[in-house]
Amino acid sequence: MNIVKYENFIKEADLKVEDFRAAFAFGNDGENISDPKMADELLDELLKGRKTATASAVEGYEENEPFPIVDGRFDIVLNGKGEPIAAITNTRVYQTSFDQVTADHARREGEGDLSLAYWRQAHEAFWRQFDLYRPNMPVLCEEFEVIYSKSK
Template sequence: MYDKLIKEHQLDLNKYRTAWAFMVGNPWENSSDARIQINPTMFEEADQLAKLVLDGTKTATASALSGYDEGEHIPEVDGKFDILLDGHGKPVCAITTTKVYLVKFDQVSSEHAFKEGEGDRSLLYWREVHENFFKEFGLFAHDMDIVCEEFEVIAKF
């Protein structure tokens, strides 16, 4: 689907992993995935987060380890790249993972919160927003495992 775009930007097609947006599930696929919950602000939020990545403010993200399906791999530093989509499914850039580590929710650092680039970039803001998000999906616990991922933009579209 993205072969032409990948070639145009002189990226190695063999290193392409997947395309995704900052939202739960993929609303552009026909899917019975119960995790997909369309809400009016979801697309707007995905657009805002993609812009933060493009301007270099957002260089990290986090997810709940318990939110991964059995057999689903967590991000890894493997030299591959993903295509980041905006809230409307349009490719905005290619990113590669540079660091991945697991930490308990209450142990996420202020440095990581800053790298996520959201709100005032404080740890307090990060905890509030992520606690609310994880609660929506019944995943929250103060001692839950968080997958912290850092990435860099390797091509802008």
């Protein structure tokens, strides 16, 4: 992770460089943005206050890649162009299985009609692209709060 390219954003947000964890675009592979439209749509939901959670496939993490935790550190959320727009910090992280994700979590993700049915359909389709989907696959759920955004 090249922290240098985020130093100005971190300074503008009045955050500490040593508390920076990662930069990513929602619905994409970290800083590798293959779906700019999805990144911008999900970022928009975050900025509206509708998106306060996300989920990732446990099996999608690299072998030595640490799972997110609640530790007071922050992540930078990128738009579809790879530009830093918001900083978030985790308030809760837990692991469950796909078939046990709750309606509350689905609503917090802020996508579609906010229903669990929508969440399951969208996430199943997304994870099938990477051959990760199974009805009981392990899922890492994160809840977070925005601590800075350029739109505020």
